[in-house]
Amino acid sequence: MSAAPRILDAGEAALVVEFGTSVDPAISDRVLALDDALLADRPEGIAETVPTYRSLMIHYDPLVLDRDTLAGRVLALAGGAPKRATAPTRWILPCCYEAPHAEDLTSVAGQIGRTPEQVAALHAGATFRVYMYGFAPGFAYCGGLPEALAVPRRPSPRPPHPANAVMIGGGLAAVATVPMPTGWYVLGVTPSRLYAPERAESFFVRPGDTIRFEPIDAATFARLAEREAAGERVARREEGVS
Amino acid sequence: MSVLAIEAAGPGVTLQDGGRKGYLRFGITAAGPMDPLMFATANRAVGNSLDATAIEVSTGGLTVTAPEGPLGLALVSGGFRATLDGEALPPACALTLEPGQTLTVRAGRSGAWGYLAVAGRLDVAPVLGATATHTRSGLGGLDGRGLRAGDRLGVSEARSGDGAPQRLLAPWLDRDPSRIRVVLGPQDDYFTDNQVAAFLAGPWTVSPRGDRMACFLDGTPLTHAKGHDIVSDGVAMGAIQVPGNGLPIILMADRQSTGGYPKIATVIGPDLGRLAQAQGGTRIAFSKVSVAEAVAARRAEAEALRGEVPREPLLRTDFPAEFLLGLNLVGGVTDGRDGIAKVA
Numbered sequence: 001m002s003a004a005p006r007i008l009d010a011g012e013a014a015l016v017v018e019f020g021t022s023v024d025p026a027i028s029d030r031v032l033a034l035d036d037a038l039l040a041d042r043p044e045g046i047a048e049t050v051p052t053y054r055s056l057m058i059h060y061d062p063l064v065l066d067r068d069t070l071a072g073r074v075l076a077l078a079g080g081a082p083k084r085a086t087a088p089t090r091w092i093l094p095c096c097y098e099a100p101h102a103e104d105l106t107s108v109a110g111q112i113g114r115t116p117e118q119v120a121a122l123h124a125g126a127t128f129r130v131y132m133y134g135f136a137p138g139f140a141y142c143g144g145l146p147e148a149l150a151v152p153r154r155p156s157p158r159p160p161h162p163a164n165a166v167m168i169g170g171g172l173a174a175v176a177t178v179p180m181p182t183g184w185y186v187l188g189v190t191p192s193r194l195y196a197p198e199r200a201e202s203f204f205v206r207p208g209d210t211i212r213f214e215p216i217d218a219a220t221f222a223r224l225a226e227r228e229a230a231g232e233r234v235a236r237r238e239e240g241v242s
Numbered sequence: 243m244s245v246l247a248i249e250a251a252g253p254g255v256t257l258q259d260g261g262r263k264g265y266l267r268f269g270i271t272a273a274g275p276m277d278p279l280m281f282a283t284a285n286r287a288v289g290n291s292l293d294a295t296a297i298e299v300s301t302g303g304l305t306v307t308a309p310e311g312p313l314g315l316a317l318v319s320g321g322f323r324a325t326l327d328g329e330a331l332p333p334a335c336a337l338t339l340e341p342g343q344t345l346t347v348r349a350g351r352s353g354a355w356g357y358l359a360v361a362g363r364l365d366v367a368p369v370l371g372a373t374a375t376h377t378r379s380g381l382g383g384l385d386g387r388g389l390r391a392g393d394r395l396g397v398s399e400a401r402s403g404d405g406a407p408q409r410l411l412a413p414w415l416d417r418d419p420s421r422i423r424v425v426l427g428p429q430d431d432y433f434t435d436n437q438v439a440a441f442l443a444g445p446w447t448v449s450p451r452g453d454r455m456a457c458f459l460d461g462t463p464l465t466h467a468k469g470h471d472i473v474s475d476g477v478a479m480g481a482i483q484v485p486g487n488g489l490p491i492i493l494m495a496d497r498q499s500t501g502g503y504p505k506i507a508t509v510i511g512p513d514l515g516r517l518a519q520a521q522g523g524t525r526i527a528f529s530k531v532s533v534a535e536a537v538a539a540r541r542a543e544a545e546a547l548r549g550e551v552p553r554e555p556l557l558r559t560d561f562p563a564e565f566l567l568g569l570n571l572v573g574g575v576t577d578g579r580d581g582i583a584k585v586a
Contacts, residue, residue, distance in 0.1 A: 010428045011511065012511060018428075021473060053473050055475045057476025137268065178379055
């Protein structure tokens, strides 16, 4: 059985339930399983929970739910080695690795001594795990980047990336949404929007889901982006056994 | 329908409600008021729910009118200068804004944020369940932006208030910004005991470059015992992160939902507002409290907001002598509780 998580206070209205200190699918599984268990249990006084790579933050109202009661409940749930409530979904996102979308592809290729085509092929051949959201609405932090693409993050931020940029940096991958200055490198852009505020389901990818990128040319990108803008969701679920 | 018209608004004047809830897990910032206690006091004073949409006034200032009909308003600020048609108002007051009148709010000697609550409901479409404005991601408020001249805010179920301006008595807002209470952690173990002590003692100076996202502190840099990079985890409002340069950054209402620097301590909820109100140059130190002490402070705050916000008539120094005489004749000898004795 795995060790009990550490319970840390983040002020008097949030607890951090820490399962480890690294980026690791097994740690993330425990975080997400506790999150599911807590959401099913939903003790009164929990405001919201935020899964991250290695810990679950629980925002609570201490005038409704006592800190030690909550901590006890969390340890009891975590001790039961919970499983995730539902299986992760495997998503396929179209991605254009061509100009003008692949703004930093050549730069990354230069850094690791490969051609832009090889970089794109390495990236499109990988299966990424979404660990968490953060930084900006729908900004998804992903693991599973091939070793060969593990370039450090930029020493200083570049100008805002395009909307829905597909990026790498610091050994990780990310799918961005709204343009922001960034320390990551833009390999391409997906026409799929992980954050669509006008849709009833504004976010469709859950932490723990996987993503593969399917290379498309610039003309296909334009076509799919138009369909996405019209309300369609151009990301697809991967069929077949997991 | 009644309307609150924005005649002028400086940068950083936004619509806020209690904040966006339930979307931190998707990277959505909660936003909400910088000074939650003062915001709630303004809403309480006009009889709204404590998390109703109100205007957060920055030091950039605000001028409003009520062109379509009278509106009951409460303005609560630390030390802003407010005027109604040029007549000075106290920094915390309730009033009825009549068509043709102009209410102006400007920065003053103290305070960084004020709140203008409207009796009734400001008609602002919620985005992801809240009206709180987060300008950085363009969410909430009016098209995700700050207010500006020409904006007209519809008011449903408007109540016109009690007429002449009254002073609001909210002693719980008399807060000392120089002493901020914190609960240590979640990453105080990234610092030696000496450095934790140095952090608490300060003194720190609030940098003028703060905004709704963060309060930056200047002082003697802290050193990390285990490096300054951690694998990102969740960030609560008031989290005090210490980046590589050793100067603490306190994450406020517009903070990101997660972050990758060690957080040495967290400002307790009841002290977030007094910190937010500290103007650039304010010197502060921290004192460590337990979670139980922080919860007790939170409970006291909730108690203060339970009842109505007491009011007293506004005193004017330019009353004609006949009026003062008449007041004495009617009220007899003043007992020190009504206006006359307090004019001096």
